[in-house]
Amino acid sequence: MEDYPRTILELEERFPNEDACREYLMRLRWPDGFVCPRCRAKEAWSATRGRLVCRLCRRQTSVTAGTVFQDTHKPLRLWFRAIWQITSQKTGASAIAVQQVLGLGSYLTAWTWLHKLRRAMVRPGRERLKGCVEVDETQVGTAEDDTTEEPAKVKVLVVIAAEEDGRGIGRIRMARIPEASRSALHAFVQQTIEPGSVVHTDGRPAYRGLDGLGYEHEVTVLQGQEMDAAVKLLPRVHRVASLLKRWLLGTHQGAVRPKHLDYYLDEFTFRFNRRTSRSRGKLFYRLLQQAVHVDPAPYKAIVGGKDTGQPDHNL
Numbered sequence: 553m554e555d556y557p558r559t560i561l562e563l564e565e566r567f568p569n570e571d572a573c574r575e576y577l578m579r580l581r582w583p584d585g586f587v588c589p590r591c592r593a594k595e596a597w598s599a600t601r602g603r604l605v606c607r608l609c610r611r612q613t614s615v616t617a618g619t620v621f622q623d624t625h626k627p628l629r630l631w632f633r634a635i636w637q638i639t640s641q642k643t644g645a646s647a648i649a650v651q652q653v654l655g656l657g658s659y660l661t662a663w664t665w666l667h668k669l670r671r672a673m674v675r676p677g678r679e680r681l682k683g684c685v686e687v688d689e690t691q692v693g694t695a696e697d698d699t700t701e702e703p704a705k706v707k708v709l710v711v712i713a714a715e716e717d718g719r720g721i722g723r724i725r726m727a728r729i730p731e732a733s734r735s736a737l738h739a740f741v742q743q744t745i746e747p748g749s750v751v752h753t754d755g756r757p758a759y760r761g762l763d764g765l766g767y768e769h770e771v772t773v774l775q776g777q778e779m780d781a782a783v784k785l786l787p788r789v790h791r792v793a794s795l796l797k798r799w800l801l802g803t804h805q806g807a808v809r810p811k812h813l814d815y816y817l818d819e820f821t822f823r824f825n826r827r828t829s830r831s832r833g834k835l836f837y838r839l840l841q842q843a844v845h846v847d848p849a850p851y852k853a854i855v856g857g858k859d860t861g862q863p864d865h866n867l
């Protein structure tokens with residue numbers, strides 16, 4: 553049963569304290585009841601700070617261990633409000649907005665939380681797209697990686713797949729690729745599209761050979777040198793590309809660095825694929841549900857440095 557708050561008032565009433573938050577996470581993490589990670593026993597008693605103690609082997613398990621919330625020193629209530637803030641608005645929220653609304657002392661904390669949550673926006677083992685799917689690449693402008701200089705804009709190549717749904721768009725997938733090479737584009741298609749589907753591309757030679765991989769490859773080539781040829785040929789991916797660019801420039805003010813772009817692509821995809829969801833509360837529910845099933849990412853791993861294995865205190 554999907555049980556979630558529908559309004560901010562319901563959120564406040566539903567999660568007035570840490571116990572209420574933990575109890576909710578427990579039901580999301582163990583929907584069929586608690587199972588001891590060591591001995592698989594199903595009987596446990598509750599200890600302080602939301603820990604469960606296995607009746608058989610006495611192992612202590614915390615509902616947040618092994619999830620996005622592992623090692624957090626901040627109240628879960630604050631996390632729940634951050635998740636509400638980013639799921640209740642169609643365009644999401646920037647780190648600075650989250651910091652301000654929640655009164656977080658540090659911008660870095662807000663930034664790291666958002667990145668941890670973006671990792672939870674991609675459901676492990678999610679289904680691939682199917683039916684007729686348009687695929688094309690686009691250049692996305694990002695901020696330069698070098699923080700010491702005036703941030704020059706650099707272009708990053710993103711490949712987008714969009715399902716055709718009548719005249720509209722179904723689900724999407726996207727990924728950053730180093731170059732529009734045959735190996736990168738074929739790998740993307742195989743990871744994101746179910747074999748047997750129709751893959752619709754332009755005439756770029758790198759797409760050749762998709763029929764050999766179990767796809768029906770539909771190529772459309774427009775005659776002449778019209779500037780907007782690609783837009784006419786593959787209208788759905790280009791609609792998605794322009795929405796993505798607008799979102800990066802608007803909500804995130806073009807400040808996304810290339811090495812972090814993947815996280816933003818995940819967030820955009822999460823939002824886009826749920827854009828018709830009737831209740832924003834349902835997005836809150838989905839994100840929390842995925843957050844308790846995604847491994848924690850240490851701050852160092854998120855910023856692109858080497859994981860030291862140390863917990864992130866203060867985050």
Ligand SMILES: [Zn+2]
Pocket residue numbers: 588589590591592593606607608609610611
């Ligand atoms: Zn046990």
